[in-house]
Amino acid sequence: MEAFDLKLQARSEWVKSTARAMGFLDCRIAKAARLEQEEAFLEKWLRDQKHGGMDYMSKHFDLRVDPRKLVPGAKSVIVLSMNYFPEEALSDQGPKLSKYAYGRDYHKVIKKRLKEFLFRMEEQFGEVQGRGFVDSAPVMEKAWATRAGIGWMGKHTNVLSKQKGSFYFLAVLITDLELASDGPVTDHCGSCTACIDACPTDAIVAPYVLDGSKCISYFTIELKDADLPTEFAGKFNDWMFGCDICQDVCPWNRFSQPHQTEEFLPKQALQEMDRKDWERLEEEEFDVLFEGSAVKRTKYSGLMRNIRFLNLSDRKPD
Numbered sequence: 460m461e462a463f464d465l466k467l468q469a470r471s472e473w474v475k476s477t478a479r480a481m482g483f484l485d486c487r488i489a490k491a492a493r494l495e496q497e498e499a500f501l502e503k504w505l506r507d508q509k510h511g512g513m514d515y516m517s518k519h520f521d522l523r524v525d526p527r528k529l530v531p532g533a534k535s536v537i538v539l540s541m542n543y544f545p546e547e548a549l550s551d552q553g554p555k556l557s558k559y560a561y562g563r564d565y566h567k568v569i570k571k572r573l574k575e576f577l578f579r580m581e582e583q584f585g586e587v588q589g590r591g592f593v594d595s596a597p598v599m600e601k602a603w604a605t606r607a608g609i610g611w612m613g614k615h616t617n618v619l620s621k622q623k624g625s626f627y628f629l630a631v632l633i634t635d636l637e638l639a640s641d642g643p644v645t646d647h648c649g650s651c652t653a654c655i656d657a658c659p660t661d662a663i664v665a666p667y668v669l670d671g672s673k674c675i676s677y678f679t680i681e682l683k684d685a686d687l688p689t690e691f692a693g694k695f696n697d698w699m700f701g702c703d704i705c706q707d708v709c710p711w712n713r714f715s716q717p718h719q720t721e722e723f724l725p726k727q728a729l730q731e732m733d734r735k736d737w738e739r740l741e742e743e744e745f746d747v748l749f750e751g752s753a754v755k756r757t758k759y760s761g762l763m764r765n766i767r768f769l770n771l772s773d774r775k776p777d
């Protein structure tokens with residue numbers, strides 16, 4: 460029994476040190492089991508229509524709550540975080556872009572690393588069944604991140620930790636490899652309400668409850684309508700793609716360290732954009748500026764819709 464446990468520990472240590480060597484910020488492990496508690500919460504959240512028009516959230520319900528349905532024989536869920544906190548924020552003299560979208564599309568960057576990770580696992584342990592997920596519909600990354608102790612779920616509903624804050628992507632690798640599980644960490648939000656107070660659209664409707672259909676990230680990225688709802692005009696604080704406000708004000712993000720991932724650096728041309736450049740942006744320029752970027756999700760028409768919406772009343776006096 461002891462020898463088996465030692466092997467388990469050694470395997471888990473190998474997984475964690477390999478993750479660090481591959482540039483992941485953190486790596487923790489949870490046992491692959493049905494997410495029973497989260498299942499009830501997700502059901503209610505969907506029933507209350509808190510997902511807005513994000514229909515994909517309501518699909519694959521059974522897959523989302525049970526990793527063994529995604530990888531038959533799954534034993535462990537390896538949860539990884541990857542830092543995107545920039546050395547310097549882009550200028551706030553024009554419409555703002557969420558920090559996570561400064562560089563190359565994180566889906567592409569992280570998926571490639573997850574593939575490489577699986578390959579290295581097979582080299583080390585022989586045949587391993589596994590699937591990597593990054594921000595993809597059938598996996599509840601945040602739930603796994605809190606189970607494994609990457610951090611706790613903050614009142615803004617992002618996962619955060621005392622040492623690393625919350626400016627990181629989450630990815631999950633479900634595998635049939637048996638590994639030692641880590642446990643959750645305690646919540647250190649305490650009596651703080653900075654994120655709730657700072658949210659300009661009151662999207663954090665109660666501590667730990669986000670109404671996704673009121674969030675600027677949802678409006679500027681997910682909502683495909685030709686126009687944004689006028690009742691929110693003047694409330695976007697100049698955010699044209701995503702919104703970092705609730706994370707920027709979080710005291711635990713004072714300790715965020717800049718990332719070291721070249722792919723996440725903004726292009727020079729992006730750093731030089733000012734308000735006028737954004738307003739006059741042509742489709743060809745958009746394609747060059749955001750080649751390989753997550754901003755492409757909104758398409759040119761979506762980004763320009765967002766910029767026009769800011770101009771309705773968000774524009775600060777010159």
Ligand code: SF4
Binds near residue numbers: 657660662704
């Ligand atoms: S991302 Fe912005 S709009 Fe959404 S909850 Fe946070 S502060 Fe509010």
Ligand code: SF4
Binds near residue numbers: 647648652705709711
């Ligand atoms: S701002 Fe305060 S309440 Fe919100 S997540 Fe951070 S610590 Fe928690």
